[in-house]
C-alpha cells in the first residue's frame with residue numbers, strides 16, 4: 001500500500017474511492033479501474049458514539065485517502081459505499097441497519113455528495129461483495145452468480161445476466177433467511193429455522209452458548225479465546241473436528257444446512273458460480289468439500305452440470321473493491 005508515486009497516479013489510470021461500512025469497521029480505499037487497491041484505511045465504526053460521529057469519521061477517512069493519493073477530488077470517478085441494508089440503492093438511502101443503531105432513513109449518498117461534490121453510489125454490502133468478486137476477483141467473466149457473505153449474519157448478492165439483481169423493493173438476495181427447518185431456532189428476522197440461525201457465526205455461537213448452559217458445563221474454556229472474552233468460532237470448529245460431542249453436531253448441521261440452502265439457490269437460479277466469502281471460509285476445504293458434496297448430491301442434475309462452488313479471492317478487500325467498481329462501466 002502507498003507504494004505508488006503521485007506521478008503515476010496522475011496518469012491515465014482511473015480511480016474511485018470504495019467504502020465498506022460495517023458494524024465494527026469502516027474500510028476505505030482508493031481503487032484503480034484495473035482493480036489495484038492503493039491507499040487503504042480501516043477505522044472503527046464506534047456505533048455507540050452515534051450516527052453523526054460515524055458519518056464524520058467516514059468523511060475524515062475520505063479526506064485522508066484523497067490527501068494521501070495526491071489526486072484532486074475532481075479527477076476521482078466517484079465514491080462507492082457498500083452498506084448494510086435494507087437500503088434504496090437508487091436514492092442512496094439506508095432504511096435501517098441492525099448493526100448500526102440509530103441509522104434510520106439516512107440519505108448517505110446525498111450527505112457524502114454534498115461534502116465532496118462528486119458522484120456517490122450506495123449499494124447493499126452483499127451485492128457489493130458479489131460485484132467485487134465479479135469485477136476483480138474469482139468470478140471475472142461470470143454473469144450468473146450467487147455470492148454468500150458468511151459472517152456474523154449471512155448475506156446474499158445475486159448477479160443475474162451480468163447485473164446486480166435488486167427485486168421490486170431493492171431487498172432481493174436475503175439468502176440467510178431461506179428457511180431450512182420449519183422447527184428450527186429463532187432467527188434475528190423473527191422467523192424460525194433460517195439458514196442464518198444455523199450457519200452464520202452468530203448462529204453457531206448462539207447454539208453453542210445455549211448448549212453450554214443447558215448441559216451446565218462448568219468449564220467451557222475450550223470454546224473461548226482470550227479468557228472468556230469471546231466464544232470463538234475457530235475453537236468451536238477445532239473442537240468439532242476433534243469429535244467433541246458438545247459441538248460436533250452443531251458444526252455438522254451448520255455445514256449441512258449451508259449446503260441445503262445453496263442447493264435451493266442453485267435449483268432456483270441455475271448460477272454458473274457460487275462464491276462464498278467471510279470469516280468461516282478460513283476453515284478452507286474442511287468447509288468447502290462437504291458443502292460441495294451436499295449440493296452436488298441434492299441439487300438437480302442439469303443445475304450442477306457446470307456449477308462451480310468456490311471461495312472469494314479478494315478477502316477483506318471485496319467490499320471496497322466492489323464499491324469502487326460501482327462507479328464504472330466494464331465491457
Ligand SMILES: [Zn+2]
Nearest residue numbers: 177187189194
Ligand atoms: Zn431469518
